[in-house]
Amino acid sequence: MEIVIAQDAAAGARAVADEFEQVLRAGDGAVLGLxxxxxxVAAYAELIRRHREEGLSFAGARAFLLDEYVGLPADHPQSYHRFIREQLVDHVDLDSSTVISPDGAAADPAEEAERYDAAIAAAGGVDLQILGIGVNGHIAFNEPGSSLASRTRVVALTRSTIEANARFFDRAEDVPRHALSQGLGTIREARRIVLTATGEQKAAAVAQLVEGAVSARWPATVLQLHPHVTVVVDEAAASRL
Ligand code: GLP
Structure with missing residues (x-):
């Protein structure tokens, strides 16, 4: 695991964008994990800048999202599919029809989870997965207690995650209680992973991620078992290392 402690947010965004640039320039047909x-968001903004000013191209790439809220169709204002279009896809030359997310509106979410896992495998797996981390160490929506081998599935969100995500909704009651999330086993199959975190509130989770015992109590610790992970943090998020 490589740890990059960035001087400021812009330097962190550049370090994450560098990983994407390497994969995109390596050849056609990159599979990105968004x-x-x-x-x-800052790394996506840096990628948009490189696309506009330096000709960085996403043509031919495909992308899979980590997760989606159950009950929200792709065009819902708070859906993750809509978020990724607004923050990245609509501003670069990535064909939005090749940006796939779990279908939150699927009639049978459990079946949709299986289909999604199979779709990632059929695409040849993810070349580079970007991750954030929750204050309780969750990645995607793999809350503490998630099996380290888990696959894409329907998960119940914890109260702390619902509260943390309420800022994106008008009312806390509007936050969905379930999500479709890639599992820890699914995420681990990405060939490269870059995790980024900023701020003091992530310091405990980052310390566990880097130095804690591998355990379902802190789901991100599973990344210690992965051969190619870069962790990009600012000084506040690194303050307990
Ligand atoms: C959500 C997402 C995660 C994300 C986490 C942290 O629960 N499902 O993928 O990493 O929150 O979010 P933020 O980056 O806003 O702190």
Missing amino acids: ATGSSP
Whole structure:
């Protein structure tokens, strides 16, 4: 696991964008793993800048999202699919029809989870997965207690995650209680992973991620078992290392 402690938010965003640039320039047909939440937004903005000013191209790439709320169709204003379009896809030359998310409106969410896992495998797996981390160490929506081998599935959100995500909704009651989430076993199959976190509130989770025992109590610790992970943090998020 490589740890990059960035001087400021812009330097962190550049370090994450560098990982994407390497994969995109390595050849056609890159499969990107995209994440929502506020953590990756600065890196997406840097990628948009490189696309506009430096000709970085996403043509031919495909993407899979980590997770989606159960009950929200792809065009819902708070859906993760909509979020990723607004924060990245609509501003670069990535064909939005090749950006796939779990279908939150599927009639049978459990069946949709299986289909999604199979779709990632059929695409040849993810070349580079970007991740944020929750204050309780969750990645995607794999809350503490998730099996380290878990696959894409329907998960119940914890109260702390519902509260943390309520800022994106008009009312806390509107936050969905369930999500479709790639499992820890699914995420681990990505060939490269870059996790980014900023701020003091992530310091405990980052310390566990880097130095804690591998355990379902802190789901992100599973990344210690992965051969190619880069963790990009600011000084506040690194303050307990
Ligand atoms: C959500 C998402 C995660 C994200 C986490 C942290 O629960 N499902 O993918 O990493 O929140 O979000 P933020 O980056 O906004 O702190």
